Amino acid sequence: MKLAIYGYGNLGRGVEAAIRQNPDMELVGIFTRRDPAAVVSKTGAKVFAADTISECKGEIDAVILCGGSATDLPELTPKLAKDFCVIDSFDTHANIPAHFAAVDAAAKAGRKLSLISCGWDPGMFSLNRLYASAVLPNGRDYTFWGRGVSQGHSDAIRRIPGVLDARQYTVPIPEALEAVRSGAQPELTTRQKHLRECYVVAKPDADRAAIETAIKTMPNYFADYDTTVTFISEQEMKEQHSALPHGGFVIRTGTTGLHGEHTHRIEYSLALDSNPEFTACVLVAFARALGRMAARGQTGCLTVFDVAPADLSPLSREQLRSTML
């Protein structure tokens, strides 16, 4: 299967590495909006200017879009979906229906197949919410994120005057996890579910108290959470906080029996050393399914919910039945 990477940041580099772990996949090239001459691939892949991709119709089975959800993907995915099978990791949950509609229309117009919102949340976590709710209808599910770096929250801190650098960890609160696992189906406030740990490098002359207040009172991002702020040196930031770990938990508990007398717990968790590299792995597995479903003549837009699991694996259905069922 011939894949192209469009956008070459952390996620694009993750996809490049993931493709090398899948012998049935081949990287045709990396398309970048920077000067291609200034972009060097660590695997020796060819690098092209983004706007030359239209010349490559027919040479690419699927394009993996590695842009951001705020501004890149809402424009890019529908634009490319007319000419290519495209897969993205669009993760602004509230805007998924609109993004889906735009990509679906473009893909149908071009008789192509696309898949949006693929990664771990949305993605693997979404799948686990769906499976668990279908199996235990009389129940409730909870999603916890972390411990892991939130890029959006880190960026929000960096925009505060006097801040040189920042890293924010989202941390699930153990007592909340235990309450959920007990099957009690508790009502939990935002504050009860997650803590926010912030590590900040301040300018030498900055007012640290003012920075701390600005963080802790920031609406949407921090005001509804218990937040800790720790000032550290640039060197400590580099040594202790340069990785991008993440993960989390999807837990559903529910009852069965004629009188709800039996309780069950389904728990799915991820512990990831590298958020972008894991997201990339999910994208590549679903790109395989996308290619197969497109070859069967399907068109329009898909999500992870529409993909039969067997299409994700390099093994045949017969092999899967005899080795994994």
Added chain:
Amino acid sequence: MKLAIYGYGNLGRGVEAAIRQNPDMELVGIFTRRDPAAVVSKTGAKVFAADTISECKGEIDAVILCGGSATDLPELTPKLAKDFCVIDSFDTHANIPAHFAAVDAAAKAGRKLSLISCGWDPGMFSLNRLYASAVLPNGRDYTFWGRGVSQGHSDAIRRIPGVLDARQYTVPIPEALEAVRSGAQPELTTRQKHLRECYVVAKPDADRAAIETAIKTMPNYFADYDTTVTFISEQEMKEQHSALPHGGFVIRTGTTGLHGEHTHRIEYSLALDSNPEFTACVLVAFARALGRMAARGQTGCLTVFDVAPADLSPLSREQLRSTML
């Protein structure tokens, strides 16, 4: 959707209760090989003689087979698959390919659709093995079962002379779980993964030492495990060991990056108060998908690997995208 239950033991009663949790499902009747007049449904469902099911073609969208894998299902599923959409929980892993072939041929001959080996293992655990291996190809997965009652092992103990009743719990060994979670991808022997805890009611005059030896040296069942044998009274058996809890863990760890420098862990676990009731819930969710896929004209035999998750849910694809993705 109109469902029938065929076989009315623990699993059949679990399906009866599960159907009541799904407003889009209706129980047409229970088919039993016992005298129907002697079988009373706790929900007031109609009970019919098993061999009258052929008179109900056209009135049933799917038959949920609730027989055993040793002798019932290998014969029953192919027999019924010609005339009905049938779903079973066939769980003899080694014989799945042969069972699949028989059911597939029968279903195709009758232009019907069937689904086999549905439950939690095979079933939900199989799905998690597949998803995890597709996402992290450079890794290794491990399945642990328990703590839970193994019916097969309990039955094996009951066949020993001098034993009145027995209950066997399969118990995952915490050190093995931790070694797997660490990402070290350890080689684990059978003995290192699970303990077997046996509770036995012996006849008053029985040779307890002989029973203990017979259990601990039984090939395949116990000889390869560290096994504990505890003799208890009939009353204690009834009070402490009448439930059928089970569960377990599917854990895959793997590495990503150009040099395998990042480690990831995917963990799925179940903690079930009632093994048959949870299995029943999985069967009912997949029966929904079976009905939908049959209505789209598919024929032959499926497994859980072939079912797009969206088909399991009573919600529309649009609702799923806006609420669960």
